[in-house]
């Protein structure tokens with residue numbers, strides 16, 4: 621698996637059912653395996669008039685987080701178009717566009733322009749964290765009612781790799797929430813505005 625690919629594309633399909641997160645070892649695309657060819661899981665990303673046809677690997681939460689943290693994904697197009705919203709002066713002062721008025725464009729050229737998109741990496745990681753918490757919450761709900769837990773096989777693996785669940789029986793498969801999982805839910809509860 622190459623770490624040299626710098627401009628990765630993120631798949632657009634949500635992860636559902638028995639599909640899993642996959643990485644194309646040729647072009648670096650990351651997404652649901654539902655977007656790959658059905659028979660041999662080859663990459664269908666457009667390359668010119670053809671598809672990439674690269675082989676793909678199933679990846680886990682650890683690899684996904686590593687890629688997100690390395691900033692290897694293409695930024696969404698809307699962020700690329702954004703203009704500076706403020707300017708940072710050498711003495712540490714920050715003036716917004718409105719405060720600078722007519723000279724804002726010149727200020728941006730001679731000082732350091734600031735962009736709203738500089739918060740983007742957090743915004744990209746957050747949906748994943750929210751999804752993890754919602755799956756963990758669903759696990760807790762179902763388990764406390766003695767129902768089958770319907771979060772999908774893949775999510776059992778993700779939550780287990782994150783140390784939030786512990787597989788206590790192999791066949792039939794059976795999981796328990798770890799102390800870390802209970803703590804994560806507690807923190808999420810405390811952070812949820814009432």
Ligand SMILES: [Zn+2]
Nearest residue numbers: 644647663672
């Ligand atoms: Zn590919």
